[in-house]
Amino acid sequence: MTRDRKIYRLIYWIASVVLAAVLLSGFHKLLYPSDFAVSVYRFHLLPGFLVNPAAIYLPWLEAVCAVCLLFIPRFRPAALWIVLVLLVLFTAAIGISLIRGTAFGCGCFGRAADEDPLSWINIIRNAGLIALAVFALVARKKI
Amino acid sequence: MRRLASHLHQMKTTIRQIGLILFVSGFLAVLANTVHPRKIPWVQDWSHQVESRAKDLRIRVVPFSGAKKLHADEEALFVDARSETDYTAGHIPDAVSLPFEALDEHFEQIMEWTDSDQELVVYCSNRECDDALLLSAELKSMGVSNLTLFIDGFDSWKTFGEAVE
Numbered sequence: 001m002t003r004d005r006k007i008y009r010l011i012y013w014i015a016s017v018v019l020a021a022v023l024l025s026g027f028h029k030l031l032y033p034s035d036f037a038v039s040v041y042r043f044h045l046l047p048g049f050l051v052n053p054a055a056i057y058l059p060w061l062e063a064v065c066a067v068c069l070l071f072i073p074r075f076r077p078a079a080l081w082i083v084l085v086l087l088v089l090f091t092a093a094i095g096i097s098l099i100r101g102t103a104f105g106c107g108c109f110g111r112a113a114d115e116d117p118l119s120w121i122n123i124i125r126n127a128g129l130i131a132l133a134v135f136a137l138v139a140r141k142k143i
Numbered sequence: 144m145r146r147l148a149s150h151l152h153q154m155k156t157t158i159r160q161i162g163l164i165l166f167v168s169g170f171l172a173v174l175a176n177t178v179h180p181r182k183i184p185w186v187q188d189w190s191h192q193v194e195s196r197a198k199d200l201r202i203r204v205v206p207f208s209g210a211k212k213l214h215a216d217e218e219a220l221f222v223d224a225r226s227e228t229d230y231t232a233g234h235i236p237d238a239v240s241l242p243f244e245a246l247d248e249h250f251e252q253i254m255e256w257t258d259s260d261q262e263l264v265v266y267c268s269n270r271e272c273d274d275a276l277l278l279s280a281e282l283k284s285m286g287v288s289n290l291t292l293f294i295d296g297f298d299s300w301k302t303f304g305e306a307v308e
Contacts, residue, residue: 033176033183041189044198048189056176056183061168068164078160104206117208 008139015136016069016076019083022129023066029059042104043093062086077140084133091126094118193276194294202279203291207303210264210293214305219262224274225297233307235266235300243278257286266293266300 029036037055040046046054061082068079097104097118104117176182189195197204205213213219214235221238223230230240241249256263263282267275279292301307 030175032181033179034181037183037187041192042194049186051189052183052185052187056185057169057172060172060175061165064164064168064171075160075164078157078164081157082161082164117206 005143008142012076012136012139012143015132015139016080018132019080019129019136020066020069023062023069023083026059026062029055030063033059039104043097044100045093045096058086077137080133080136080140084130084137087126087130087133091123091130094122094126098123193270193273193292196273197276197279197292197294200276200280200283202276202283204294205264205291207293207295207299209291210266210295210300211303211305213262213264213291213293219264219291220256221293222263222265222278223297224265224267224278225272229268229297233297233301235297236306236308238266238308241278243274243281246278246281253282253285253287256282257288260289262289262291263287264291264293266296269296269298270294272296 033055036059037052040055040058041048041051065079065082065086068075069083098120176185194204210221214221221235223234223238223240224243225234225240226242227240227245230238230242234240239252241252246253255261265275265279265282267273275292275296279290283290
């Protein structure tokens with residue numbers, strides 16, 4: 001294996017692990033679906049009848065993607081694509097909320113009512129994660 | 144040509160795998176929400192939520208963190224919409240008591256707020272009570288424009304250890 005391929009492999013692996021860790025850090029959404037439903041609702045982006053299905057489904061999608069990223073290498077590219085799309089959607093949702101002036105916590109990594117409200121820092125953090133997912137997908141092609 | 148075919152094959156595999164991940168996640172979500180001790184209804188009417196009604200009335204809503212910041216800035220006046228008894232038992236420092244049912248008695252005070260464009264942060268006990276929302280709606284109709292509803296209310300203020308008078 002050439003040195004470049006080793007580096008790409010390392011990028012692919014590290015990016016996958018970091019993204020999986022970020023996804024798993026939102027495990028509270030699996031434990032407290034009603035709190036997450038409130039967070040989804042507070043974005044005011046989905047029609048009411050889709051709020052609960054989204055709040056039930058998204059945490060499981062994230063968990064399954066995290067498991068694929070960590071333990072099922074064959075499914076890693078597919079999981080990376082899903083994570084990338086999710087991150088883009090979440091970032092757009094946060095951006096819209098910020099433009100509208102909504103000041104609630106996003107409910108991404110915690111359920112506490114004293115969670116800091118959304119800010120442009122959330123956008124920057126998500127942009128970093130999007131870049132990481134893109135790096136991983138590009139690195140995968142080079143391996 | 145062979146490279147293109149290989150790319151197409153890889154793409155097809157990835158799309159199939161994406162479908163499988165979406166399906167497995169859906170299956171697990173349905174299963175979990177069937178047996179979960181804190182399961183939620185699949186469809187819920189959100190239109191009666193205080194926040195939703197506030198949004199319809201175009202009243203600004205802030206959570207605990209937002210209210211904490213507004214209180215620290217010392218520019219906004221906090222208005223307690225709970226009963227006089229609850230207010231006496233404990234309230235946010237410097238908050239004034241204005242129970243919804245006693246609105247008429249405070250007419251002059253409200254007119255002063257309207258004229259001075261004083262920022263008001265109205266609260267009641269928690270997300271479930273609608274005293275603060277009703278009061279906010281009434282104040283708005285009386286001409287108070289700089290109005291914010293502190294949705295998490297006094298319960299969260301106490302829970303997170305903020306000072307109480």
